[in-house]
Amino acid sequence: MxxxxxxxxxxxxxxxxxxxxxxxxxxxxxxFFSLTVWDLKSFTFCGLDNxxxxxxxxxxxxSVRNTLIYAVLxxxxxxxxxxxxxxxxxxxxxxxxxxxxxxxFPNLVSAVAVGIIFKALMHPSKxxxxxxxAAIGISGPNWLGDTxxxxxxxxxxxxxxxxxxxxxxxxxxxxxxxxxxxEAASIxxxxxxxxxxxxxxxxxxxxxxxxxxxxxxxGLRCFDLIWAMTKGGPGFATDVLASVVYKQYAxxxxxxxxxxxxxxxxxxxxxxxxxxxxxNSREVYN
Amino acid sequence: MDNPCIFCVQIVKIASSNxxxxxxxxxxxxxxKMLSVLLCAAMMGTTLAGATSVLAADDKDSDSKWEYKEAxxxxxxxxxxxxxxxxxxxxxxxxxxxIHIETELRASGGDGDNQVKTRLASGEMTDLCGYxxxxxxxxxxxxxxxxxxxxEEWASRLDDTFASAVSAGSDTAVYGVPxxxxxxxxxxxxxxxxxxYDLQVPDTWEDFLKNCDTxxxxxxxxxxxxxxxxxxxxxxxxxxxxxxxxxxPDFSEKFEAGEAKYATTEAGLKxxxxxxxxxxxxxxxxxxxxYADACDKIVNGEGAHWFILSQALSSxxxxxxxxxxxxxxxxxxxxxxxxxxxxxxxxxxxxxxANSDKKDDILRFMEFYTSDEALDAFTEAQKPDGPYCIKGxxxxxxxxxxxxxxxxxxxxxxxxxxxxxxxTSVKGTxxxxxxxxxxxxxxxxxxxxxxxxxxxxxxxxxxxxxxx
Numbered sequence: 234m235x236x237x238x239x240x241x242x243x244x245x246x247x248x249x250x251x252x253x254x255x256x257x258x259x260x261x262x263x264x265f266f267s268l269t270v271w272d273l274k275s276f277t278f279c280g281l282d283n284x285x286x287x288x289x290x291x292x293x294x295x296s297v298r299n300t301l302i303y304a305v306l307x308x309x310x311x312x313x314x315x316x317x318x319x320x321x322x323x324x325x326x327x328x329x330x331x332x333x334x335x336x337x338f339p340n341l342v343s344a345v346a347v348g349i350i351f352k353a354l355m356h357p358s359k360x361x362x363x364x365x366x367a368a369i370g371i372s373g374p375n376w377l378g379d380t381x382x383x384x385x386x387x388x389x390x391x392x393x394x395x396x397x398x399x400x401x402x403x404x405x406x407x408x409x410x411x412x413x414x415x416e417a418a419s420i421x422x423x424x425x426x427x428x429x430x431x432x433x434x435x436x437x438x439x440x441x442x443x444x445x446x447x448x449x450x451x452g453l454r455c456f457d458l459i460w461a462m463t464k465g466g467p468g469f470a471t472d473v474l475a476s477v478v479y480k481q482y483a484x485x486x487x488x489x490x491x492x493x494x495x496x497x498x499x500x501x502x503x504x505x506x507x508x509x510x511x512x513n514s515r516e517v518y519n
Numbered sequence: 520m521d522n523p524c525i526f527c528v529q530i531v532k533i534a535s536s537n538x539x540x541x542x543x544x545x546x547x548x549x550x551x552k553m554l555s556v557l558l559c560a561a562m563m564g565t566t567l568a569g570a571t572s573v574l575a576a577d578d579k580d581s582d583s584k585w586e587y588k589e590a591x592x593x594x595x596x597x598x599x600x601x602x603x604x605x606x607x608x609x610x611x612x613x614x615x616x617x618i619h620i621e622t623e624l625r626a627s628g629g630d631g632d633n634q635v636k637t638r639l640a641s642g643e644m645t646d647l648c649g650y651x652x653x654x655x656x657x658x659x660x661x662x663x664x665x666x667x668x669x670x671e672e673w674a675s676r677l678d679d680t681f682a683s684a685v686s687a688g689s690d691t692a693v694y695g696v697p698x699x700x701x702x703x704x705x706x707x708x709x710x711x712x713x714x715x716y717d718l719q720v721p722d723t724w725e726d727f728l729k730n731c732d733t734x735x736x737x738x739x740x741x742x743x744x745x746x747x748x749x750x751x752x753x754x755x756x757x758x759x760x761x762x763x764x765x766x767x768p769d770f771s772e773k774f775e776a777g778e779a780k781y782a783t784t785e786a787g788l789k790x791x792x793x794x795x796x797x798x799x800x801x802x803x804x805x806x807x808x809x810y811a812d813a814c815d816k817i818v819n820g821e822g823a824h825w826f827i828l829s830q831a832l833s834s835x836x837x838x839x840x841x842x843x844x845x846x847x848x849x850x851x852x853x854x855x856x857x858x859x860x861x862x863x864x865x866x867x868x869x870x871x872x873a874n875s876d877k878k879d880d881i882l883r884f885m886e887f888y889t890s891d892e893a894l895d896a897f898t899e900a901q902k903p904d905g906p907y908c909i910k911g912x913x914x915x916x917x918x919x920x921x922x923x924x925x926x927x928x929x930x931x932x933x934x935x936x937x938x939x940x941x942x943t944s945v946k947g948t949x950x951x952x953x954x955x956x957x958x959x960x961x962x963x964x965x966x967x968x969x970x971x972x973x974x975x976x977x978x979x980x981x982x983x984x985x986x987x
Contacts, residue, residue, distance in 0.1 A: 270981055272660075273640060282980075290973055291966075292949055357804040378746070378806025380961045464630070466749060467806050468956030483633035484948035485658055486981050 267492035283492035296477040304452030310392045315399030340397040348461025380470040399444045406440030442512040589617040590880040593645035597627040601833035604901030611896045628750035646875040652684040652868040654940035661687045666871035669693040681908035684865040695868030700903030702864040703829040704758030712823040722856040743822035744805030745813035755826040759790035761860040762853030771942035777986035782968040791964035794957040829904040848921035860934035947974030
């Protein structure tokens, strides 16, 4: 028995080596360097100063708040909107396949390209959105320049782009529901809305959980869309953890930016693991 | 025209006729032989032609004072610096010294800084790098990355203020040559609008705001904001340094030592307050207006004032020619009408990559770039935005009206001072973002001053200075 176990364990070695070299070692070294002032050639140990700076300096603590708002909003909106689109696309309509591919297309375009295009569309005087609104007689707001609105504009673009994958996952979940449930419901005289609420929603819970987890983690890490649209501006209104880490790196404060990365990892871990546990516990098995 | 065709046809005929008489293999051989002979002839012909041109070129330097040796150097620069001036010098350089410069454009502002630092760290920097002089040079680690030219004899032509701006705090080293003339941190104003509303050039900040009120009431845009390129919004704050020094002459030394702070120095706080004062006068789309858009606006009279570096005059000249003389230059006024001065920026410098394998060519190029010949070529193509940094070289007679105005009002009367970043090595990296916040009304001047102090403290710590 023992020989067999050890023999089969050897097959794991290549994968473990790669995992350790590319994931564990960098994680440990970044934990170390986050406690130093580092310029890639030499470092001086400074303890938790980098972390203190991160939470005390306004520009940096704003980013933590923005990241949480961004992640929660995109995740929530994606789940809700994707669910209803998926319901629509699994009902009896003729152009189902065409519509499904249409809905999926935003996901195929690169985030930077989407960001640049929407930035042009949202230009306060020359952009398409505001010129169309002006034609109707409404003076459109400054989508990306108004500090209260900028973050929400970027959230909207992210949802537009990301709702496609969520829709596909939901479609898969909905189509896998056994039709006997629907038959039973229609025999009992349930309305459409009651069917949705009591049959479809609980039975797609695993899809919902997947989408919540994926989009939340993606939202916490988002960088490319925000950078392409506003570079964290105006001022610090749309700065998120990832863009702040990038700015610190660009300024040459490598120890500080590594500390930011560690904080990002900690935030994601603190949110994602308990969330997974909670969601999994509520899953209903077919 | 017919002869070559007939000649070719005959060759083909000969080649194909031989096919009939001999075996197919032999026929092919004959064709191949003809082709190879033709190709050999062609090769020799082009080699000879090339050789003669090189030889002919080598003969050229007999009467020029420059050593002629062909080489190619790569040069990295941002697009917001007008190019006609330096391009003219590059063209002349290629003619006189044989050095061909290939220009590569990078982003401007904070993004461009990232690109430069990343390329230096990864060893992929071009032979020549165009970057700010002054405090920002320290961020690039010049002792390791750039060539020290202080030992060259032509380096003594650089004026002392510039030399200290490219020495990165060292007493002896000099790392760069000036790319352009000096840059002035000023307010560009549209003279037509001033005439239309009968306005005078203000000598105090109060008077300036009164002018803005008059313009705003008449429905004009008083101040053009170009936050689309966020580096430009630092100018009102940084350009006010003359007034800070007028109130506290040793502010910069105290700041570097960590004793003076912006939040607690009245004059320093005023600089941020000026940004806040401008908020009601900006154009509606100021958060998306780019540097290029703003150039259009100021020339076309769509806005009366623009706080910017005088390099914009060259950008405008490139597009609009002599219309640039519709624009006047004034320093950012303070509180004392008799002491209305101007903050001066030392120009972007060209630094030589210490890890390049073409050091000799780089030094030859730099020697050429600082010569009077090169400056003449530069001035012909692009008039200077301020006085030059080469000792003994004067402003030409046909300089921009705005620059001549600045020369008369500020340089000749001694009312100029270099910007803060040339007096101390500490310049917070978040300066443009903090200034954006004040300009957009997100934060007050006091908050911004405190935030900037924190930002500078962070940088001072990373530079190894001991601040509290």
